[in-house]
Amino acid sequence: MAKRKTQRLYFVLLGGLAVATGIALVLTAFEDSIVFFYSPSEISQQSLSPGQRVRIGGLVEMGSVNAVGDTVSFTVTDTAETLDVTYRGILPDLFREGQGIVAEGYVLASGVFQASDVLAKHDETYMPPEVADAIKAAGEWRGDDSATTQKTAATESTATP
Amino acid sequence: MNPELGHFALALALPVALVQSIIPLIGAYRRDAALMAVAGPAALAQMLLIGAAFAALTQAFIASDFSVVNVYQNSHTSKPLLYKISGVWGNHEGSLLLWVSILAVFGAAVAAFGAGLPDRLKARALAVQGLIGAGFLAFILFTSNPFLRIDPAPVQGMGLNPLLQDPGLAFHPPMLYLGYVGFSMAFSFAVAALLEGRVDAAWARWVRPWTLAAWSFLTVGIGLGSWWAYYELGWGGWWFWDPVENASFIPWLTGTALLHSAIVVEKREALKSWTILLAIITFSLSLLGTFLVRSGILTSVHAFAADPTRGVFVLMLLALAVGGSLTLYAIRAPKLEPGGLFAPVSRESGLLINNLFLTTAAATVLLGTLYPLIAEALELGKLSVGAPYFNTVFIPLMVPLVLLMGIGPMMAWKRSDLAGILGRLKGALAAVAIVFAIALALSGIAVVDIAGSAGIALATWLFSSSLIEWAGRVRLFKGAPSDVWRRIRSLPRASHGMTVAHMGMAILIVGVSGSSAWKQENILTMAAGENVTVAGFEITFNGAELIQGPNYESLQGSFSAKRGGSSVALTPERRVYDQPVQQTTEAAIHTTFWADLYVVLGDGPTDDRRYVVRAYFEPFVPFLWYGILMMGFGGLISLSDRRHRIGAPRRAAAVAEPAKA
Numbered sequence: 001m002a003k004r005k006t007q008r009l010y011f012v013l014l015g016g017l018a019v020a021t022g023i024a025l026v027l028t029a030f031e032d033s034i035v036f037f038y039s040p041s042e043i044s045q046q047s048l049s050p051g052q053r054v055r056i057g058g059l060v061e062m063g064s065v066n067a068v069g070d071t072v073s074f075t076v077t078d079t080a081e082t083l084d085v086t087y088r089g090i091l092p093d094l095f096r097e098g099q100g101i102v103a104e105g106y107v108l109a110s111g112v113f114q115a116s117d118v119l120a121k122h123d124e125t126y127m128p129p130e131v132a133d134a135i136k137a138a139g140e141w142r143g144d145d146s147a148t149t150q151k152t153a154a155t156e157s158t159a160t161p
Numbered sequence: 162m163n164p165e166l167g168h169f170a171l172a173l174a175l176p177v178a179l180v181q182s183i184i185p186l187i188g189a190y191r192r193d194a195a196l197m198a199v200a201g202p203a204a205l206a207q208m209l210l211i212g213a214a215f216a217a218l219t220q221a222f223i224a225s226d227f228s229v230v231n232v233y234q235n236s237h238t239s240k241p242l243l244y245k246i247s248g249v250w251g252n253h254e255g256s257l258l259l260w261v262s263i264l265a266v267f268g269a270a271v272a273a274f275g276a277g278l279p280d281r282l283k284a285r286a287l288a289v290q291g292l293i294g295a296g297f298l299a300f301i302l303f304t305s306n307p308f309l310r311i312d313p314a315p316v317q318g319m320g321l322n323p324l325l326q327d328p329g330l331a332f333h334p335p336m337l338y339l340g341y342v343g344f345s346m347a348f349s350f351a352v353a354a355l356l357e358g359r360v361d362a363a364w365a366r367w368v369r370p371w372t373l374a375a376w377s378f379l380t381v382g383i384g385l386g387s388w389w390a391y392y393e394l395g396w397g398g399w400w401f402w403d404p405v406e407n408a409s410f411i412p413w414l415t416g417t418a419l420l421h422s423a424i425v426v427e428k429r430e431a432l433k434s435w436t437i438l439l440a441i442i443t444f445s446l447s448l449l450g451t452f453l454v455r456s457g458i459l460t461s462v463h464a465f466a467a468d469p470t471r472g473v474f475v476l477m478l479l480a481l482a483v484g485g486s487l488t489l490y491a492i493r494a495p496k497l498e499p500g501g502l503f504a505p506v507s508r509e510s511g512l513l514i515n516n517l518f519l520t521t522a523a524a525t526v527l528l529g530t531l532y533p534l535i536a537e538a539l540e541l542g543k544l545s546v547g548a549p550y551f552n553t554v555f556i557p558l559m560v561p562l563v564l565l566m567g568i569g570p571m572m573a574w575k576r577s578d579l580a581g582i583l584g585r586l587k588g589a590l591a592a593v594a595i596v597f598a599i600a601l602a603l604s605g606i607a608v609v610d611i612a613g614s615a616g617i618a619l620a621t622w623l624f625s626s627s628l629i630e631w632a633g634r635v636r637l638f639k640g641a642p643s644d645v646w647r648r649i650r651s652l653p654r655a656s657h658g659m660t661v662a663h664m665g666m667a668i669l670i671v672g673v674s675g676s677s678a679w680k681q682e683n684i685l686t687m688a689a690g691e692n693v694t695v696a697g698f699e700i701t702f703n704g705a706e707l708i709q710g711p712n713y714e715s716l717q718g719s720f721s722a723k724r725g726g727s728s729v730a731l732t733p734e735r736r737v738y739d740q741p742v743q744q745t746t747e748a749a750i751h752t753t754f755w756a757d758l759y760v761v762l763g764d765g766p767t768d769d770r771r772y773v774v775r776a777y778f779e780p781f782v783p784f785l786w787y788g789i790l791m792m793g794f795g796g797l798i799s800l801s802d803r804r805h806r807i808g809a810p811r812r813a814a815a816v817a818e819p820a821k822a
Contacts, residue, residue, distance in 0.1 A: 003502055004499060004502065007502055007503070010505055011513075014513065014514065014517055015517065017517075018517040018518070018520070018521045019521070021521065021557075021558070022521040022524060022525050022554075022558075025525060025553065025554040025557055025558070026525055026528060026529075026554055028553060029529075029549070029550040029551075029553035029554045030546075030550065032549065033546060033547050033548075033549035033550035033553065034532075034544050034545075034546055034547075034550070035544060035545045035546075035547050036542050036543065036544045037542075037543035037544060037545065038543075053547075055545055067764060067767070069686050069771075070684050070685060070686050070763075070773050072764075088684065089684050089763075089773075089775070090395070090684070090746075090761060090763035090764065090773055090775055091763075091764070104545075104547075133543075
């Protein structure tokens with residue numbers, strides 16, 4: 001039976017090694033790849049280090065979209081506060097004023113948000129959960145939750161420049 | 162009338178599924194052959210009933226019967242026939258119906274072709290299939306009935322999301338489901354074996370073909386999804402580590418592990434309880450994937466709008482399946498007979514290490530995918546885990562796995578000789594060095610160039626060592642041609658399949674590394690007559706015009722790309738569909754054997770008649786699709802192996818026979 005015990009020990013050692021490698025990798029990777037989400041109201045209270053990547057979300061304010069060449073600027077609101085966003089590239093197909101979006105990027109020294117990715121759902125009844133929560137937190141939620149349940153086969157698109 | 166028949170058939174399938182699960186279980190417990198014999202006919206009846214329901218829904222879609230809510234919400238008379246049919250599963254209710262249909266077909270296949278199976282194992286496996294079926298049927302009937310009517314019937318439907326009106330996506334869900342549901346067979350056999358308290362080589366020979374089939378379909382299904390995202394979303398990427406993508410990829414990783422560990426059970430009767438555990442985990446992860454996609458709790462690129470009650474229901478099914486099977490495992494697994502012994506350097510060991518890498522990778526991807534949920538529950542703030550996390554954890558786990566893949570197939574069972582194998586692989590090492598040097602010479606010495614070249618060198622290692630292993634088996638260039646041919650014919654199909662699948666993986670790695678390292682992109686605004694140069698292609702914009710499609714209006718850009726003497730036309734489009742009104746981007750892709758030129762027409766025209774244009778050069782992207790197809794094909798070759806067709810043949814000579822993977 002000694003042989004079987006050796007083999008079991010070998011299994012345990014290998015398993016332990018795999019778990020340890022996994023944990024080590026996860027810890028190094030988590031350090032710099034977790035991106036927090038803030039609403040326009042929250043972001044002004046954050047002390048973000050320059051260039052720190054965050055996600056923001058809210059509704060695109062009506063009449064705020066302005067394209068110059070391949071650079072687009074617009075204002076995102078959670079109905080309490082607003083945030084100016086600039087983005088270079090092609091916006092997702094369903095990006096439009098009044099629509100809920102999520103953008104990833106960083107805050108410039110000027111306070112403008114430089115987006116590197118913009119996500120907008122391909123289904124007009126869908127609201128990204130973070131955006132719905134942000135607007136609820138600002139106390140302006142009027143939509144009924146069933147709005148998100150109408151259409152099931154909806155897709156979203158992201159634009160990455 | 163037909164929808165009611167469909168609904169009725171579906172409702173009837175639920176009690177049949179319950180009968181299929183309860184009576185044979187009692188029969189197997191009491192060793193009552195008559196009760197156990199109920200399982201087979203019940204599985205066939207279930208297939209007929211669910212098949213009738215599926216046919217009824219398909220018929221409603223083809224006939225555009227808008228009195229059915231589901232058809233009204235997801236179809237339109239102007240849609241081409243293919244998308245009327247794919248509309249059946251292009252929505253939540255219909256896709257679940259597809260799920261249970263596949264489940265029922267697989268169950269019936271076991272009933273019909275499982276004559277070689279031990280009676281009790283067969284009864285119990287079918288009973289577990291019946292339980293899974295009952296859970297999903299209840300889910301459909303109580304929360305997601307596809308046969309609901311509206312009165313009065315609308316004249317026209319709301320149409321299918323235009324993004325889903327696409328050949329790649331028409332077949333993506335059925336493929337994924339064939340994979341997921343195929344793993345349910347492995348799960349059922351695993352639970353049946355635990356009830357039985359016995360796992361042996363014959364059991365593994367039954368589980369392997371199902372796992373192989375499931376794995377092949379899942380591979381191709383994930384590939385189709387990736388291909389679709391690449392050409393349809395218009396941002397030139399093929400994998401985003403998005404939660405919905407991960408949801409199908411995590412079961413793929415553990416399923417791949419299961420595929421390999423089942424070989425050890427079959428050949429050596431070792432790793433038995435580990436294999437059982439993997440079968441349970443793989444199916445549980447498939448269910449979890451279904452839950453993540455269906456509940457919409459994660460912000461995803463491909464999010465489906467969600468209904469919380471549905472999410473809760475799937476979560477309950479998941480809890481029952483995982484909780485029940487793991488409890489059974491905890492009670493029964495320690496009683497399984499221990500398997501054969503093996504040395505630390507042996508084929509068994511190689512496959513075990515393969516399993517450890519794959520399951521560790523699956524666990525880290527799962528953690529990254531679920532972490533936003535965990536963080537929110539623990540009030541750590543709202544966050545997302547981006548691609549950098551996945552790349553940082555995944556790549557270091559895959560590199561040693563691929564290195565091992567070159568050696569593993571040459572290892573002997575029980576005890577192997579590493580030095581001898583490395584000696585045989587001298588040619589592969591030489592090929593790696595040459596390819597790495599050429600790649601560096603052609604690309605440069607920046608960090609990305611070194612990383613890309615290293616990836617291609619790694620692929621060379623896998624490709625050439627697989628080839629050397631295969632050549633050694635058939636004594637290529639060593640024996641007389643007739644002898645080589647005889648050996649090729651007599652080598653088990655499973656061996657050929659392994660070689661093809663491993664080579665496919667090598668080609669996939671070339672695609673992954675090359676496209677990640679050397680993709681070039683250019684975003685600019687262009688007016689008619691202007692040109693831009695991308696990777697040696699001179700791209701001229703000739704203007705854009707409105708054209709009319711069958712159910713959309715399109716702004717079509719006209720570009721010509723010139724390189725050397727030849728010129729190709731590229732016509733990217735921005736379409737606005739009528740039903741539902743929605744805009745899509747159709748990229749224009751010019752494919753050469755090894756690279757794609759990818760052009761997207763963006764916003765415009767501006768006041769001075771300019772358009773935003775994105776032009777990408779995507780090297781090695783076609784290799785992704787070649788590689789995935791080869792992997793799926795390798796799985797199918799292996800599936801056609803004689804031993805897999807003949808259920809449980811004599812298990813003699815299993816050890817003496819040359820090894821396969």
